[in-house]
Structures are given as C-alpha cells and as structure tokens.
Amino acid sequence: MADESVIQAIERLLAESPERKFPESVDLAINLKNLDMSQPKNRIDEEILLPNGRGKNLKIAVFAKGEVGLQAKEAGADYVFSEEDLAEIGGDKARARTLANECDFFVAEVQYMAQIGKNLGAILGPRGKMPTPLPPGKNVADLINSARSSIRVRSKDKLTFHVSVGRRDMDIEKLAGNIETVLSRVEHSLEKGKHNIKAIYVTTTMGKSVRVL
Numbered sequence: 001m002a003d004e005s006v007i008q009a010i011e012r013l014l015a016e017s018p019e020r021k022f023p024e025s026v027d028l029a030i031n032l033k034n035l036d037m038s039q040p041k042n043r044i045d046e047e048i049l050l051p052n053g054r055g056k057n058l059k060i061a062v063f064a065k066g067e068v069g070l071q072a073k074e075a076g077a078d079y080v081f082s083e084e085d086l087a088e089i090g091g092d093k094a095r096a097r098t099l100a101n102e103c104d105f106f107v108a109e110v111q112y113m114a115q116i117g118k119n120l121g122a123i124l125g126p127r128g129k130m131p132t133p134l135p136p137g138k139n140v141a142d143l144i145n146s147a148r149s150s151i152r153v154r155s156k157d158k159l160t161f162h163v164s165v166g167r168r169d170m171d172i173e174k175l176a177g178n179i180e181t182v183l184s185r186v187e188h189s190l191e192k193g194k195h196n197i198k199a200i201y202v203t204t205t206m207g208k209s210v211r212v213l
Helices: 004-016 066-074 083-090 093-102 110-127 140-147 172-189
Strands: 025-032 045-049 060-063 079-081 105-109 132-134 150-154 160-167 197-204 209-211
Touching: 004 172, 004 197, 004 209, 025 172, 045 172, 060 066, 060 140, 066 079, 066 140, 079 083, 083 093, 083 110, 093 110, 105 110, 105 140, 110 132, 132 140, 150 160, 150 172, 160 172, 172 197
Parallel strands: 060 079, 060 105, 105 132
Antiparallel strands: 025 160, 025 197, 045 150, 197 209
C-alpha cells in the first residue's frame, strides 16, 4: 500500500489540473539544500527501475551487430545500428541530434562505446543518453525490457531538478509507488539523506504543483 500522503498529493494535483488533449507526464520537482553542487560527489546520477513502469512506450536504439542485433529487433528495439551506421551518424550532426531527441534510451555492445563517445558523446552526453554498455554474454532483450521501466535521475550542478515518474492516466496507486521508489533512491544517494532535501513537489506537464515532502 502506497503512503497516504503521497496518494493525497496526487489526487489533489489531478483535481486541480485541467485535463489536456495529450497524455501529460507526471513529474517530481526535487529541491535540495545544504549541498555544494559544484562538487561532483554531491550530484545525483542514478538509474532507477520504476516498479510500475513509465506509462508510455519508449523509443530504444541499439548499436550491435550479427546475432545481438537480431535479438534486439526481436525484443522490440526501434532502431538497430551497425558499425557502418554509427560512422554515418557520427558524420551527420543533424541526424545525430534528431536521433538523440527522438530516442529515450540507447544500448551498445561494449566494443562500440569508445567510437560512440568520440562521435556522439557531445550530443548524447548532455542529454543524459549515453548508451548503457552491453557486455558479452548479457541478454540484450533483458536490457531493453528493463529500459522500458527505467528512468535516469540527474541533478547535474543544480539544487532543483525534475524527473518523470509516469503518466497522468496511470492508476494513482501505481504513480504513488513510482514516486516512493524515486524518493527512497534520491534520499539514499544524498550525504545527509532527507536532511539534504528542501522540498519535493509533484506536477503534471501543464498543471499545478503540489507539495509531497
């Protein structure tokens, strides 16, 4: 059972935010305190598996060849790129930016990581979309399925940042479960835990904000 205060915050948010003609995301606005964010050790960079998924279909791109590439296609990857494709994309910055904006998650066999860093790092890095490495023997389908329910929480050098925890049309209990999972991971990643959290709000894409913590 989800925490009642979190459920009440979501219910109030949905009641006070008019429905839109598109599927709004539900986000957390996280405000930290008493941290020097110029120090990398204080920055949050966590990949979190949401217990109830993200409420939407993600676009996933995989850099792989041969059998792994075939397995990625069978697992539902939207794009599977070969080494030759990678070279072409790296030489076309407009295409690379379009791909980076279109896809939510990238996976790459480990032998491609250096080339990706060299050719696409400047585009994927700032977006927090550098590929997750696929080591030899690891099942690419498992990684793709996990990615569909995972989010990346990155504070960079800011005391305030946002993270998506689902969609407005999801069940409230499931949204609350996702929120609690994120809050727990964020708290545990901070030097002084909840004492480094100033406030946390839940909001929709174009709706109001309601304080959760």
